Amino acid sequence: MREPLGPGREFDLIREFVRNAPSNDALLVGPGDDCAVFQGGFVLSSDASVEGVHFRRDWLSAEEIGYRAAAAALSDLAAMAAQPIAILTSFALPQTDYGEFALQVMAGGQRAASAAGAAHAGGDTTATTGPVVIDVVVFGKAEQPVLRSNARVGDHVYVTGELGGAAAAVSDWASGSTPSADARRRYAIPEPRIREALWLSERIELHAMIDLSDGLASDAAHLAAASRTALSLRMAQLPVHPAAAERVHLALAGGDDYELCFTAEPDAVEGVALEFYERFGITITDIGDVTEGSGVRILNEAGVVLESPPHGWDHFGGNA
């Protein structure tokens, strides 16, 4: 039995869910990757955002709430190097929010879809007595879907952009201070790396890829588990967002960055990194190695394994 997910209470539950999941010939890659993959290269994923767990109204505008929910879902298409086709949005909201709030949230989601070239193809709208829940379904197509499960021993591990900015904003809010505009933007208006992933997949062989939603430590553990390899990550190499400069653990354990983490042969990546930077304005950083074994090891600057690597982002303290 495949064991595609890293540690965590929620992932234990998901492991149970998929144990007896029905399958069929059309489904090529089932639960456990960023998207399900179907015959023809079609990919599907859903991503739910819950008020009070993934977002708060006093931190984000309604339009940002909708944008962020859709961008987070679209990031799963980026993780497969898939071209977006459409999103669907299921929306459970209190009836008192049926007016301007709902319209602004939906406008934000449509802005994210539009930026990614995706249609807004429908969804469902229903009343709830509880917090707002936004479930965004993403549908896309990939010539060669990049899975989590094909990391190879000897690959290097790479991330795009900078890590920890979104978590710095959340940490600031949680402690009563005001995040920097840039950190706030990293949390409120994440940019799914769709064009970046497509560009890379057309130029080099991406062996394995995942998007960073729960935090590098947690997401790298999923990739390691799916590939039946270990990942060694060098703490000192992490591209830390300036807002997290004094809190580098946020680059490792903080979530919501929506950058890409992938493994590939180092020669291939070195050949395109500069052009990538010139084109997209973000870096590709070599942060470690794929090795024999299992799990994620975090190495300090002396190359010593840090005990008990911090686990993934739990949003606002829940196991979300």
Add this chain to the structure above:
Amino acid sequence: MREPLGPGREFDLIREFVRNAPSNDALLVGPGDDCAVFQGGFVLSSDASVEGVHFRRDWLSAEEIGYRAAAAALSDLAAMAAQPIAILTSFALPQTDYGEFALQVMAGGQRAASAAGAAHAGGDTTATTGPVVIDVVVFGKAEQPVLRSNARVGDHVYVTGELGGAAAAVSDWASGSTPSADARRRYAIPEPRIREALWLSERIELHAMIDLSDGLASDAAHLAAASRTALSLRMAQLPVHPAAAERVHLALAGGDDYELCFTAEPDAVEGVALEFYERFGITITDIGDVTEGSGVRILNEAGVVLESPPHGWDHFGGNA
């Protein structure tokens, strides 16, 4: 601007959502039908169920809650005459329910998927501080998707099976009595008419079709609006479920039947109705006509238009 939905506060909101929805060449039929339709005949829909709005734990077992949520979503594939490929399930639930309850709900959903030949291809699981929300995404493929929008003047209007049984069960519970086993089953274990729809679509030309989730009066209004026609329905012709025999309004305004309502030429339907009954054990009933105009008219036994036809099912009083 297309006006694909009937009256209702929730549909007013959805109309606003779709006004500026981005589209692209891959999307052939966008919001407003039972599913979105994409190039290649692929169809997608999502359907959210909320605790306290669509189901209650004191009425259904956990397994039934999951089955029912998936069956309701799969019914949207039936409404397009589509072959199911897969479901995805997004699941927001209190952390106290992470154990047996969650596993039973998911097992129920998988049972519904399996019965329909659909894979369970993934989804999302997250904590919530509010009621359980289950959003089921259905993915399928149709050779000739049957839309809501092609009803033609002169068509007759048909429904499969019997109406009002599920609403009778809910009505009984709401008034403190115990529903009959058969009525309870109609609510708890609805049977999406997938095979029935495929069988019909292979034999006759189905002009327009919708599944009955919100209630015949409301759903027929959607079909009429999408087709820019009127529907005249004869109250005396409705195939009323025995549990609703003394409450025939439930056959018109009660929801959750998940039967099919379609329009076609009467000669075509008469030619296959008996074989349909012999094969599936349910009837096809001629309940009215497609005429010029707009909206739904309900005719009493004397052929007189009843004023103020009852509106669609609002579940437990919410505009769900």
